[in-house]
Amino acid sequence: MSERSPSMVEPVDDWLDAALRAEAADHRGDYLADGGFTARVVAGLPAPATPPAWRKRAVMGIWAAASVGIALALPGTSVDIAREFVRIAVGHPVSLAQIATGVVLLGIGSWTAAVWALRRG
Amino acid sequence: MAQPDVTDAELIARVVVQDDRHAFSELVRRHQSAVRATLRRLTAGNHALADDLAQDTFMLAYRNLRSFRQEARFSTWLFRIATNAFLADARKRKEELLGDGDAEVGADDDEAGSPASAASDHTRGATLRLDMERAMKGLSDGERAAIVQCYHNDLSHEEAAYVLNCPVGTVKTHILRAKAKLKLQLGAWAPEQD
Numbered sequence: 001m002s003e004r005s006p007s008m009v010e011p012v013d014d015w016l017d018a019a020l021r022a023e024a025a026d027h028r029g030d031y032l033a034d035g036g037f038t039a040r041v042v043a044g045l046p047a048p049a050t051p052p053a054w055r056k057r058a059v060m061g062i063w064a065a066a067s068v069g070i071a072l073a074l075p076g077t078s079v080d081i082a083r084e085f086v087r088i089a090v091g092h093p094v095s096l097a098q099i100a101t102g103v104v105l106l107g108i109g110s111w112t113a114a115v116w117a118l119r120r121g
Numbered sequence: 122m123a124q125p126d127v128t129d130a131e132l133i134a135r136v137v138v139q140d141d142r143h144a145f146s147e148l149v150r151r152h153q154s155a156v157r158a159t160l161r162r163l164t165a166g167n168h169a170l171a172d173d174l175a176q177d178t179f180m181l182a183y184r185n186l187r188s189f190r191q192e193a194r195f196s197t198w199l200f201r202i203a204t205n206a207f208l209a210d211a212r213k214r215k216e217e218l219l220g221d222g223d224a225e226v227g228a229d230d231d232e233a234g235s236p237a238s239a240a241s242d243h244t245r246g247a248t249l250r251l252d253m254e255r256a257m258k259g260l261s262d263g264e265r266a267a268i269v270q271c272y273h274n275d276l277s278h279e280e281a282a283y284v285l286n287c288p289v290g291t292v293k294t295h296i297l298r299a300k301a302k303l304k305l306q307l308g309a310w311a312p313e314q315d
Binding site: 015016017019020021022023024026027028030031032034037038039040041042044045048049118 | 175176311
C-alpha cells in the first residue's frame with residue numbers, strides 16, 4: 001500500500017501542511033513553454049551509429065568466400081548433406097495438418113522469444 | 122506534433138529498437154515542463170542552472186533508456202535522474218551554494234516572519250507563498266528534494282524514496298526536519314492557539 005504524504009501530518013502541522021499544499025497547487029498547473037528546449041536536447045544527442053555502406057558488402061563477401069572454401073575443402077560433405085535432406089523429405093512426406101502445426105509452433109516460439117527479449121531488454 | 126494517443130511506453134520502444142529521434146523528441150516535449158519545473162524548485166529558482174540540468178537529464182535518459190525497466194512511471198524515472206543530476210551538481214558547488222543560501226535566508230528571516238496583519242486574505246495568501254519560497258532556500262538539498270517530490274510532484278513516500286535513491290525512512294526524516302525548519306522560519310504565520 002502506497003503511503004501518501006498527508007498521512008504523516010500531525011494536527012499541529014496542519015497550517016504548514018496546508019500552506020505547502022496550496023503553494024504546490026499554485027504551480028502544479030503551470031506549463032513551461034518549450035521555447036526551443038526540445039530542439040536543443042535533440043541537437044545535443046550523439047550522432048546515430050550508421051555502419052559504413054561497404055560493411056554489408058564486405059560481410060556478404062566473406063560469408064560467400066567461406067562457403068565456397070568449405071565446399072571446395074570438403075567436396076563430399078556438402079553432397080552428403082544435400083542427399084540426406086532429399087532422403088528425409090522424400091522418405092517422410094508431411095501432411096497439411098503437420099505443416100499447420102509446425103507453423104503454429106514456430107509462431108508461438110517466435111512470439112515467446114520476442115516477448116522474453118523485450119522484457120529482458 | 123506527434124499523435125497524442127501514442128503512449129510513453131510505445132515511444133520508448135521506438136527509441137530503444139529503432140533509435141527513433143522523433144519519438145525521443147516527443148518524449149522530451151511531453152516531460153520537459155515537469156522536469157524543468159522540478160529543477161527550478163530544487164535550484165531555488167535558478168532558471169539557467171535548472172535548464173542546464175534538465176538538458177543533462179534528458180541526455181542521460183537517452184543514453185540509459187535501455188535500462189528503464191518500467192518499474193516506475195517514466196516521469197518518476199526522469200525525476201530520479203534530474204534529482205541525481207541536481208545533487209551531484211550541488212555537491213560540486215556546495216561551498217558557493219551554502220554560502221549564498223545561508224546569507225540570503227539569514228537576511229530574509231525577519232521579513233519571512235512578519236506577515237502584514239492588515240493584509241487581505243488574498244494578499245495574505247500570496248505573501249505566505251512568497252515567504253514559503255524564501256524559506257525553502259534554507260533547507261538542505263535533501264530536505265528540499267523530499268518536499269519538492271512529495272508536495273509539488275505529489276509523489277508517495279515510496280515513489281519519493283525511489284526518486285531520491287534512499288530508504289523511505291530517510292524521506293520521512295527529511296520531511297520532518299524540513300517542516301521543523303519551515304515552522305521556525307514561518308512561525309509568525311502559525312494560527313494562534315486558544
